[in-house]
Amino acid sequence: xxxxxxxxxxxxxxxxxxxxxxxxxxxxxxxxxxxxxxxxxxxxxxxxxxxxxxxxxxxxxxxxxxxxxxxxxxxxxxxxxxxxxxxxxxxxxxxxxxxxxxxxxxxxxxxx
Amino acid sequence: xxxxxxxxxxxxxxxxxxxxxxxxxxxxxxxxxxxxxxxxxxxxxxxxxxxxxxxxxxxxxxxxxxxxxxxxxxxxxxxxxxxxxxxxxxxxxxxxxxxxxxxxxxxxxxxxxxxxxxxxxxxxxxxxxxxxxxxxxxxxxxxxxxxxxxxxxxxxxxxxxxxxx
Numbered sequence: 001x002x003x004x005x006x007x008x009x010x011x012x013x014x015x016x017x018x019x020x021x022x023x024x025x026x027x028x029x030x031x032x033x034x035x036x037x038x039x040x041x042x043x044x045x046x047x048x049x050x051x052x053x054x055x056x057x058x059x060x061x062x063x064x065x066x067x068x069x070x071x072x073x074x075x076x077x078x079x080x081x082x083x084x085x086x087x088x089x090x091x092x093x094x095x096x097x098x099x100x101x102x103x104x105x106x107x108x109x110x111x112x
Numbered sequence: 113x114x115x116x117x118x119x120x121x122x123x124x125x126x127x128x129x130x131x132x133x134x135x136x137x138x139x140x141x142x143x144x145x146x147x148x149x150x151x152x153x154x155x156x157x158x159x160x161x162x163x164x165x166x167x168x169x170x171x172x173x174x175x176x177x178x179x180x181x182x183x184x185x186x187x188x189x190x191x192x193x194x195x196x197x198x199x200x201x202x203x204x205x206x207x208x209x210x211x212x213x214x215x216x217x218x219x220x221x222x223x224x225x226x227x228x229x230x231x232x233x234x235x236x237x238x239x240x241x242x243x244x245x246x247x248x249x250x251x252x253x254x255x256x257x258x259x260x261x262x263x264x265x266x267x268x269x270x271x272x273x274x275x276x277x
Contacts, residue, residue, distance in 0.1 A: 026116060027165065029125065029149065029158040040139055041132035043172065044165045045216050069154060070117060099159070 002112050005062040005075050009092055010055045016098045017052045024097040034104035038084065047103060051088060054079035063112050065089060070099060078106050085110045116159065120150040125158050129168050131175045134221070145171055166215055173218055179227045184213050187231050201240045202226065 016024050025048065035047050054060055054077070062077030072093035078085055089102035106112075124146050131141040147164035151157070160168075174180060179187075188198060188209070195209040202209075204223070211217035219227055229235045 026150070026159045026161050029127070029160060032160055032165075033128070036128070036130050040130040041136035043169045043218055045169070045218075069152070 002061050002063050004058070005055070005060050005077060007058065009073055009075065010058075010060065012096065013090055013092050013098055014052050014055050016092075016096055017048050017055075026097070026099045028099065028101045031100050031103045034102070038086070038103075038105065039082065047100075050079075050081045050086075051090065051100065051103075054081075054086075054088065055090075061112075068101070072099070074101070076102070076112060078110060078112060116150040116161070117152070119154075120152050120159070123149050123151045123158070125149040125151075125160075127160070127164070127168060129172050129175070131172060141175060143171060143175065169215055169218070176221075178218055178221075178224050179231065181213050181215050183231060184209070184227070187227070188213075191237060193237075201237065201244075203244070 027044070027047075032044070032047075035042070039046075057079075060077055060079065062075040065074040065076050068074045068091060070091055070093065072091040074089060074091045076087065076089040078087050080086070085106050087102055087104055087106040088100070091099040091101060093099065126144050127147050129143045129145055130139055131143065132138065133140045145168060147160065147167050149164055150159045150161065152159070170180065188195065191198070193201065195213070196206060198209045199206050202223075208217065212219055226235070230240070
């Protein structure tokens, strides 16, 4: 069910991403490649900034994903960047680390 | 380095770095680079962490002609200024230089030109100081007055080098 993403989860993810140290962030290879194809001029820190911006939005909606192998709470969501819709999937792990699984054009239209 | 799950394997993977054109709308080059990564043996998925992302971004920056993090550190050491003082000199946000040095942010292409000019001695600290806004709030907030003070305290050879620029 698509619903506003819980604030606790959003805030915790943003906290880790905002550290920008990249010591607590893993990016799946496919996500990096997809992002690079979508926005070839950007650096990785910009990708992280865009996710922070999206998740700071209290109106950001998403859907809980329970099919990932890694421990943690995963949400998928769609947000806009540079007038393009982007599908994101992020895992907040129990230790606070974050995995960015996806960052690409929505594959099923512009809704989850 | 972040802590991947215990069963993930440390591997090396080939990644493409896309170098954009000057206007950022096209691709001028694609470079292949081997970087460290982790692989989930169960799914075969590959994940990149800190080290790999830094390598990829540094290569991209270099091919875009952006001044490197190392060059920025050397420039700051050469000018004998703190990061905060350099931010004041360049009239940029207080922590921007720090983010450049750590690779958390990259200078824009236009700012890069200014940094290159400063690095190559084509513009000087006194020239930058002369460009500062005269408004008091800026001086108080930025600590630019301290920059000048620090520069005056430089060892003679350092000050001479800066002033000679």
